[in-house]
Amino acid sequence: MKIRSTTILAVLRDGRLAIAGDGQVTLDKTIVKHSARKVRKIAGGRVLAGFAGSAADGITLLEKFEKKFNEFKDLTRASVELAKDWRQDRALRRLEAMLVVGTPEHLFLLSGTGDVIEPDEGIAAIGSGGPYAQAAAAALLRNTSMAADEIARAALGIAGEICIYTNDDVTVEVLP
16 A cells, blocks of 8 residues: 655745645545644754655654754755765665755755755645645746745645645744
């Protein structure tokens, strides 16, 4: 059985970062949870992070990222160092999750294949409904004056109307 869960969307606009995530967790063809929380403020509230994939794996990666951030005090360096460890470490390499991390200055998508991607347009999305949420956010970013958190919430709502693995129980965290 394949576990599908969560859509995470990050939007960076006008010096504000919003990361939104829905709460649905699906096991095969059954919704097993409506209110999972996979978006968090970490590092004393200085960084926003969201994960998609296995909950235990995502939390493990969040903890490891937070340690790297506390060690280097720099989002870019912490992201690169985590990606290196994630790709090289045998145990970490098996983790099935992806991360989006950011501050009002930078936004990164991180994966176990060593990806550290800073999106061109200030939008990053992962998870089952990620492509739908990203497309909706791009349209809203280009054609409205909505704030980052408003775009994130609205785009996740649109994704939830299209993707059967995304629901309307949305958590949004904002920086600054």
